Amino acid sequence: MTRRTALRNTRDKSFSDWYHEVIEAAEMGEHSGVRGCMIIRPWGYAIWERIQRHLDDKIRETGHENCYFPIFIPMELIEKEADHVSGFAKEMAIVTHHRLEESGSNDLRPTAPLKTPLIIRPTSEAMITEAFQRWVKSYRDLPLKLNQWANVVRWELRPRLFLRTSEFLWQEGHTVHETSQEANEEVETMLECYRQLLEEFMSIPVITGIKSEGERFPGAVSTHTIEAMMQDGRALQAGTSHNLGINFAQASGIRYLGRDEKLSIPHTTSWGVSTRLIGALIMVHADDDGLRLPPRLSPYQIVILPIDNNEKARVKVHKRCREIADQTKSLNFEGERLRVKIDTKDDTPSNKRWKWIKKGIPIIIEIGPRDLESGQLAVHRRDFEERKAIFKKSENFLEEVPALLKEIQQTMFTKARDWRDKMTATDITNLATLRSYFENNSGFVRGKWYQDLASEEVLKKFGVTVRCYPYEQTGSRGNCIVSGRSTEVDAVFAKSY
C-alpha cells in the first residue's frame, strides 16, 4: 500500500512514535506537567468506562462487592509485609507533610511534618489484609469477596502513556476463603472473566496460563495470567490473578473459627487489570490511520456525518440524519442498545470523517443532499484497509447493522489471532536457536521448559522472559529449550512490555 496514511508515524518506521501519535490523534490522553502522570482525555476515559462497566458486571455476577480503601498506607503496615513490599519500595510516592505555608520570599513550602510518613498505595494488599484481620472471625464470614476501583501510584522513571504511568487506574479484587480449592476456583474464575473481557469484548486474543517462579507475584503461591501479543511481536501481560495460599493471611494474623470449631488460617486471592488494557488495545488493533475499536467496546458504534455544506439542503439533511440515528439507536447488539452519534460540529465533512477514523469508530455513515434523493447511505467500515465508502440502500443497511457489527467484532479478533499465530515459532528446541531467533525477530516462541529459576536468569540476559505455562498443554515429553533437561511442560517465551 502506498496511499497516504492519517498518521505521520507508521508502525513500520517507529512503533513507539506511532503508538504515541495514535493516542494524540484520537485525543485519548496526554502527559501532564507531573512527570509520569497522564491526563486521560474524554475519548480515552470513555473507553475505560466501557471496559469498567463490562468487567464490573462480571465481578458482581460472580458474587463480589465493591468497596473503597484509603489511598494512604501507614509506614508501620508497610514494614509488616517487607517481602511483599520490597518489590514496590523503589517506586513509592511518600507523603511527609500536611500543610503549605508561605516562606519569606512569598514562595510556598511544605510545613507540618507527619510523625510517620504515609505511602500512597502502589496496591491496597496491605490495607485490605489488615481489615480482613478485623472482619473475619468465623466461617460464617467466608467467603469474603471484595473489589475496589481505584487509582494507584508506582513511581515510573520511563513513563509511557497508558502502558507505564506513575499513577494509573485499576481494579483490585481481594478475597478470603475457607479452603485451598475454593481459592483456586476463585483465581480461575476471575482469570476467565479477564479472558472473556479481552477476547469477546475487546477482540484481543490471549493465552491463559500460569507464571513461572521468576515472574510470580511476590508472596503468591501461583500467579495466573493472560498474555497478549502486540503488533510488534512483543508480549503484554494484560491481567493477573494470584492464589496467595495462606501466606498473606498468616503474616497478618487472619484466623477464623472453622466449622470444626478450631481456629484456622484462611486462603486469600487477589486479581487486577488496569488502564494498561488501553495500551494493549492500541497496540493490537490500531493501524496507520489511528485507533480501531471493536464494536462492543466502542463508546459509539456508529457516527453519522451530515454533508451540509449546501445551505438549502441543510435542514432536510439534518432531519434525515436524526431519522437514521433514531432507527439505529432502537436496534440491539449483544444485549445493549446501539450507541449512535450525529456529529453536528461546525467543521468540514472531510475533517470530521478523519477525526472519527482516527478515533476508531467501527462504522461512519455520511448523508448528503444526493443521498436523500437516492435513499442511499455512504457507509465507511473502519475494519477495511481502504478508506472508501460503500453505498447501501438505507432500509437494507438498517437491517444488516447488528450482523455487520458482529462481523467486525469477529474479524478484528480473527485478524489479531492470525497475526499472533503467524508470529509464533514452535520449532525452536535449543538455546542457541532461541537466542538467534530473538536477535532477528520478535514474536512468541512456544517450546519445552524445565521449570527452574536459574535458566530464567539466563533468558533475562538477552531480554526474554517466560510469559507463562499455558493452560493448554500438549502433554508430550521433550527437552527444555534452555537446559536440555527432559520435561513435559510447554511454555511461551517472548520479549515483553
Next chain:
Amino acid sequence: MTRRTALRNTRDKSFSDWYHEVIEAAEMGEHSGVRGCMIIRPWGYAIWERIQRHLDDKIRETGHENCYFPIFIPMELIEKEADHVSGFAKEMAIVTHHRLEESGSNDLRPTAPLKTPLIIRPTSEAMITEAFQRWVKSYRDLPLKLNQWANVVRWELRPRLFLRTSEFLWQEGHTVHETSQEANEEVETMLECYRQLLEEFMSIPVITGIKSEGERFPGAVSTHTIEAMMQDGRALQAGTSHNLGINFAQASGIRYLGRDEKLSIPHTTSWGVSTRLIGALIMVHADDDGLRLPPRLSPYQIVILPIDNNEKARVKVHKRCREIADQTKSLNFEGERLRVKIDTKDDTPSNKRWKWIKKGIPIIIEIGPRDLESGQLAVHRRDFEERKAIFKKSENFLEEVPALLKEIQQTMFTKARDWRDKMTATDITNLATLRSYFENNSGFVRGKWYQDLASEEVLKKFGVTVRCYPYEQTGSRGNCIVSGRSTEVDAVFAKSY
C-alpha cells in the same frame, strides 16, 4: 415510645454518637489506621455507587464528558493561583520523596527527594484550568464541558466519617463557555441536577439558593448551593455550583478566537458533590433503629428472609422465596427493574431481620412454612415506626409493590420536609432575638438580610452563618435582622456542619 431501639445511642441522647453507631450498625464504613481516612465498606459503597450512577446519567444527558486528571499537582501550578489556593493550603498532603529504603536498623525510610514537592489534589481546578489553556483555541472548541469522578485529599484534623474525611470521593465538573449567560445557565442546570438527585432520588428536601459573599467559593463570581436540614436542626451544604466568571480563565491565560475573529477570555464554571451526601442521608433519614433508605436509592428495595429453622420445610420455603424474588425482580419502579435479595446466610431469622433493618432496606419480607399454606407474606416496612409485620396475600402484595415503593419514597421526603418546616423560624426580626433563638434552639431562620460582609462576621461570632439567599424570594421589603437596614432580600440563617 419506650420500646427498645436497635441502637444503643439515640438521637436525643447524643446525635454524634448515634450518627457513628448508624454507620457501624449498617456496616457502611469505618476509620482506617490513617487518621482522617475512612474505609468505605460494601454497604456504604453500594449507596455511593447508586448516587454516582444516577448523577452520572444526568451529567451525560446535559452534555458533559467524563475524563481523568492526575492526582498530583506541581507546586508551580499551585503558586500561580495563590488566592484560590490559600483556602486549601492549611490542609494539603504533600509528597516529597519517591522511594523507600532500608536504613541501618532495618527500618524503612523515605529517600529520593523530589526536586519540587507535589501536592495531592484538594480539587483539580488548577490542573484542569491549565489543560483548558492548552485545549481551548477557538469558539469551535466551546462549550467545553468536562466532569471527573475522583478522590481528593484535604487534611482534616477533626474527622467524621463521610462528613469530614481527609480523603473523600467526589465528582467535579469544569466547563468553559463563550458568554456569561451560557455560564450562568450551566451553573443553574447543574444545581437543578443536584436538587433532583437529593429531592427525587434521595428524598432529601433542599433549599436552592445563592451563597453570601463570606461563604462564596474563593475566586468565584457567584456560588449556588443546595442546603439541607439535618434532624438536629443544623444545615448541611450538600452541593455547590460556581460561576467563576472570567476570573480563573484570565489568571491562567485562557484565550480563544471568537466568532468576531478577536481573542476573548471565556467564562468558566465548576460544580461538585461528594461522599458527604451519605452523611446527609444518614442525618436526614436514619432513626434509632439505624439507617433508612429511600427505595430509589437503596441497593436492594426488598430483602427476602426464609424462615427455615424447620429442616423439613426448608426446601419448600427456599423455593417459595425464589419464586417471590423472581416475580418481584420482573417488576419496574421508576424505570428500573426492582432490586431484590434473598438472604440465605447461616444465621437466625431474627438476627437477619435486624441486620437489614439497620441497613435501611425499605421492605423486608419473611416467608416461613406457615405462610406457604396460607399464601401469605409477612411484610415489614422500614418507614413505619413500629417494627411489626403486616400480612399480605402474596398476589395482592406483588401487585402493590411499585405503588408501595413510591409511597415510601414520597413519605420519607414529606416527613423530612415537614420536620424542616417545623424547625424553621420566620418571625425573627432583630439580632437579639436571633441570638437567643440560636442559644436555645437549632433550626433554620428565614429572615431579611442586607447583604454585607461585616454583619456575616457578627453572626459567625455566635456560630451562625448565612446559608444562602433562596431562589424563592418573597420580594417584600423589611429590615435586616442583623443591621436593621432596609432590604428586599430574604436569607436563611443556621448553624451548620
